[in-house]
Amino acid sequence: MKHIVIAIDGPAASGKGTLARRLAEAFNLPYLDTGLLYRVVGRRVLDHGGDPSDVALASEQARGLGRLDLERGDLRTPEVDRAASAVASIPAVRAALLDFQRSFALHAGAVLDGRDIGTIVFPEADVKLYITASLTVRAARRFAERRALGAEVTLEAVQADLAARDEADRTRAAAPLRPAEDAHRIDTSALDANHAFAAAADWVNRALAKP
Ligand SMILES: Nc1ncnc2c1ncn2[C@@H]1O[C@H](COP(=O)(O)OP(=O)(O)O)[C@@H](O)[C@H]1O
């Protein structure tokens, strides 16, 4: 099969990761969850007792990031959600993570999901998808996910956190969240994971059929 790059962007808990994993398996491509990179940087700043908006500390942690950090089990807490979004607004942090993301797809193509994959990381991606869902649907999904992990959270707090993070991600100056002009939009508010996959796979098959 052709080595292609599939870029998936969208707001928090829209279903990017679920879809990306399914596509990677179906089309035999490596998968990178780029949100994890920002989560690791945020986590490492917190481990140092630092402030995630500290440019020098966050940039240093981004430059020192290793592949094994991505396997840490403490990257999906509300504290790390906020720290990831804060470090993600720092241009030097984003620059330090760019090479890692680009080289990931060099050998065998890849599926990558994040906020700026189709706009900045891979503007030449073969397929660009922009995944959305209403705020209430996304909050309900993230709430269920966190509760299943045993977290003591309320639906209201989860929804407020998602809304604040989306707003920060959309309005920052550095690589703001927005659909690439040539991205195909998929709203998963009323689509289960199978239907979202079918819609996305259709776009991938069209790209593969191109000469
Ligand atoms: N199309 C869908 N329908 C219903 N639930 C979904 C769908 N896609 C993902 N989910 C669930 O929603 C939650 C967030 O999905 P995830 O893929 O992690 O989103 P993201 O990567 O955009 O943050 C997960 O619990 C996942 O199982």
Ligand SMILES: Nc1ccn([C@@H]2O[C@H](COP(=O)(O)OP(=O)(O)O)[C@@H](O)[C@H]2O)c(=O)n1
């Ligand atoms: N390519 C990316 C990926 C994530 N991020 C940042 O990292 C945070 C966490 O991303 P994530 O994809 O793990 O978040 P969820 O969608 O899983 O909630 C986001 O809120 C963004 O601020 C980014 O700026 N650019």
